[in-house]
Amino acid sequence: MEEQTIRVQRCETKKEKPQDDQLVFGKIFTDHMFVMDYSEPLGWHNASIVPYQPLQIEPSAMVFHYAQSVFEGLKAYRTDNGSIELFRPEKNMERLNRSNDRLCIPPIDEEFALKAIKQLVSIDRDWVPHTEGTSLYIRPFIISTETYIGVSAAAHYKFIVILSPVGAYYKEGLNPVKIAVENDYVRTVKGGTGEAKTGGNYAASLKAQEMVAKTGYTQVLWLDGVEKKYIEEVGSMNVFFKINGEVVTPKLNGSILSGITRLSVIELLNHWDVPVIERRISIEELYEAYQNGQLEEAFGSGTAAVISPIGELKWGDKQMIINDGKTGEISKKVYDTITGIQYGHIEDSFNWMQNIETESTVKH
Template sequence: MEQTIRVELSTTKKEKPKTDQLEFGRTFTDHMFVMEYSDPLGWHNAEILPYQPLMVDPSSMIFHYGQSVFEGLKAYLTPDGDAQLFRPERNLQRLNRSNDRLCIPPIDEKFALKAIKQLVALEKDWIPSTEGTSLYIRPFIISTEPYLGVAPSRHYKFIVILSPVGAYYKEGINPVKIAVENQYVRAVVGGTGEAKTGGNYASSLKAQEVSAKEGYAQVLWLDGVEKKYIEEVGSMNVFFKINGEVVTPALNGSILEGVTRNSVIQLLKHWNIPVVERKISIDELHQAYKDGLLEEAFGAGTAAVISPIGQLTWNLEHLVINNGNTGELSKNIYDTLTNIQYGKEKDPFNWIEKVNEPVRVKR
C-alpha cells in the first residue's frame, strides 16, 4: 500500500522576489518535502512542511563522511498557465543510481515523482513567468545517523526544496570563455564521477576559483589518469561540432549521464545530424581547431540548458570558436529544448510531465 503525504501549510507567506532580480539558487519557496529512512521501517513519514531549518545531530554522518546525493530539475510555466516538468523520471532513475554508488537505500521513484508534483502544485504561484525563468527543484538525500564510524548510515532524510530562478550563467545563451584544466581533476573511473554526490562538486571548487580569477566562466575537465581526454565542462556535459559531426565524450564511469545530454543526442538524431559518443582528446580538438574544422562547442545541463563556448584556453593558447559567436546548431538546440520545456512547441518525444496530471508509468 502506497503511503500518503501529510501536509502542513505555512501560516506565513514569504515575499516573492521580482523576476528581473532572480539569482540562481538564492530564494526558496514556502514549503518543502521531507521523508525519513530508518532500519527496519524503510522510507516513511512523508510530509510537506513549511520551509524550515533541519534539526540534525552534530554527529550525523553526513557532516563527517559525506554520504549524500542530489538531483536538479525544473518546473516550467506554459503560455496557458500550466505547470510542467521535463523528463523527471530520468532524474529519479539517476538519483537511484547515485544512491546505489553511495550505499543509500533506493527510493520509490513513482512515489517520489508524486511528491514532487504535489509540492510543485502547492507552490505553483512561485513559478516565475518571465522568459528564461523557472522553478528549480532540488531533491537530495543525506545520512543522518548520529555515529562517528566509516560505514553506511542506517538513517537518512530525503528532502525536496524549490527555488525560483533566472539564468544560471549571467551570460545567458551568449558564449562563455573556458579554461582547459591541466592541474586538478574532477573524477576518475571507479570513483564517484558518474554519481551526483556533493563530494564531486567540492573537489571541483579550487580549479573553478582559480579560473574565475583569470576571467573564465568555467573549466574544461580532462580525465584523471592521463589528463588527455575531455570529460565535462564545469558541471555540464560537453559537445563539439567538428566538420559537420557532433562529438560528445562517451560515458566511461567518471562522466555524469546528463538528462540534457541524452535529450540533445535524441534531438540531433531526430534531425538526422551525425552525433557520436566517443573518447576525444584535447590534442584532437586542438588539431581540429588548427585545421578549421572545429565549428561549435557547447555545454549541456539542466541549469543553463545550453551554454555555448566562445573560447577555450589551453597551454596559454586562445582557441576562439565560431568567431566567439553562438553557433547556429547551439541556438537551434537551445530554442527547441526550451520551447518544449515551456510548452511552446510540440513534444514528439513524450518528455513533458504535466504537474496536474496523475503520474504516468513510462516504459
Template sequence: MGNVSIETIMTQEPKVKPESNQLAFGTVFTDHMFTMDYTEGRGWHDPMVVPYEPITIDPAAIVFHYGQTVFEGLKAYVTEEDEVLLFRPEENMKRLNRSNERLCMPHFDEELALEGLRKLIRIDKDWIPNVAGTSLYIRPFIIATQPYLGVAPSKTYRFMIILSPVGAYYKEGINPVKIAVESEFVRAVKGGTGSAKTAGNYAGAMKAQEVAEAKGYSQVLWLDGKEHKYIEEVGAMNVFFKLNGEVITPELNGSILEGITRKSVIELLQYWGIPVIERKISIEELYEAHRAGILEEAFGTGTAAVISPIGELSWLDNKITVNNGEIGTLSKKIYDTITGIQTGKFEDPFGWRMTVEY
C-alpha cells in the first residue's frame, strides 16, 4: 500500500492568505486537503490531494447518528532556514489507528497517510506562518460514510487531512490558569472511549467546561468516573504534578488519552534524570501535598499549548494556589525545550523531528 501513488488536483481558485500576526485558532484553512476512501472488501483506495471544499455526504451516514469518527491533531513548523518540520507525526498515526480499533473502524497504512500529509504540506507550504509561536495545525480525521440507520460499524469511510495556519497560543506569555476540580460530571470511564480520540468525548466534556467558565475558571480537572477521587486529565490535556522534586502523572488506565506531548515530557524528564512516575494520584493526596508545602508545580500538556501551567485549583470550594500562581522553573524549561525542538532552534537528541523534503 505504501507504493500507491497519490493523485493531485490543484485548486483553480487560491484563497487570500491571512497575515501571520492576525491568526486565531482553527478558523482559516488552506487551499488543499488529503482524502482517501475505504470500501469493505476493497480496503483503502484513491488517496488524493484535492482542493479544500465542502464534502457531500448522505444524511443517513453513520457518523451523524452513531458517532463513528476519530481524529488527531499535530503541527508543522517552518524554520529560519525555510525547512518544514513535523513533531513525532508517526505517533499521531499510530494513535489514530488505536482509536480506529476502539471504534470498530478499519486500520489504515500509516506510512501512506504520512506520505499524503507530506505531499499536502509541500503543496500548501506557503500557508505555514513564520512569526514566532505560530504554526500550521494539522487535523487528520476519519468519518463513517455508509448511509444506514442500523447500529453497526460502517462499511465505508473517508479519511481526510485538513490544514489550518494558527496563531501563537500564548500571545502575552505563559500565564498559569485557574482550574475547577470537577465533582459532578465525568469525562470517561475505564472500558469506555476515553483512551480513543473520538468526537463524543469532547462533546460530553463541554457541559462541565461551560459551568466552570461561568464561575471564572479556564478548565476543569477531571476525576475518575468510578470513585471520583483519582485525577485523570485537565480539560482536554494530560496533567503533571511536581511533588517534592518528583514529577507524577496519572497512569494510563483505559480512560486517559495517551498524549504525544505527555509521552515527550516523560521521555524528556527521564533524559534529564528527573524522577518521573506514572501512577494513581488522588485529589486528596494533591491537597495534602499542598498543605505539607511540597506541591511545587502543576501543568497540563497537549498539542495546542504544549505546556499549560496551573496556578490555582478549586475543589469543593477549597482553593489552593500553586507556586504563587506563577509558572514553575521546570514547566518553563520543558516548554522551552519542546518548542525549541519543534521549531528547529534546539538540538533533537531523540529523533522526534521529521523534515518534510521538497
C-alpha cells in the first residue's frame, strides 16, 4: 500500500507508573495504543496513536463468534547506554503476516507496522523500565470486526498494538521447571492452525495445563495430534534437547509455531559450532536416551522467558530427572548471550537489535 501518515492524539492525563520491583506480566498498560482499520475497498487505513482506551465493538462482531484473530509478542529493552531497542522485530511482522494468511486476514505492510510500533514505543518510552531483566512487552493483534453472524472471512478488521511494562521473568535466577508429558489432549494438528499465532491454539491448551498444575507440574510437553508420539512444543514454547552432545529440536511441520527465539537459538548454536539438528523426535527416543545416560539437557525457548530449563519430565509413570535437576551449560550460555545482546552487555554481532528511533529495514 502507499505509505500513510500516523495521526497522533496524546493523552491529557498520564497514568502513574509502577516501580520496577512491582511489575508483573501483562497486568499494567501504558498511556497510548496504536489502532488501524481495514475495510473493503479502502484496505488498511486510519492509522492512529491514541490514548489507551476500551474498544467500541458490536456484539455481533465476527471475532466473538468465529475467532478470526492473530497476535504477536515482542519486547523493548533499555540497554546499558540508555537506548531503547527491539529484538528482531521484523521477524515478528513476517510471522504476523503468515498468521494472517492462515486466518484469511488481509496482510499488513510489515515495514509500516514496524514503523508504527517504533513510534508508539517512542511516545511511551518513559514506560520502559530500567532494572535488569525488565522490559516493555509489545502486543500487536488483529481482530475481525465485521458485524455479521455467518461463517466467512470478514471484510472489516482492526490492527491494534498495546504496551505493557513487565518484570523479570526469573526473579530468583534461571531455575529448571517440572514438565508433564500430555497424552490425552492435543494442542493442534498438521493442517490446523498450529503454525499460526492465533488465540484458539492457546485456548485449546488451557485444560491440559490446568490439570497438570494440580499435580505440581509447571507445564505440559505436547505430542503430535495424530500418533501422539512425536514431541512438538512445551507449554507455549519451542523445545530443545541435548542428546549425546547434539542439540535436537522438533522440525517445523505445520503444527509447530516458528519461534523467533527458537531461530535465534539455532543460529547461536551454529555460530558456536554446537551440533544442532531439526528433526522429528519421539517421546520413546527421548526416554531411551535418558535411560542410556545421553539426555544431557532440555529447555524451552520463547519471548517471555527466553530460555526455560527443564529439570524433570514425567511421562506416564516414568520420571526423567535431567542434569540432576540443574540448569545445563548450553541453556545458561544461550540465555546469557541472548539477554546480553538484548540489554547491550554483549556486542550485537548478528544485527538482531533495532533502535526505536531508526526506520525499519524490512525489505519486501
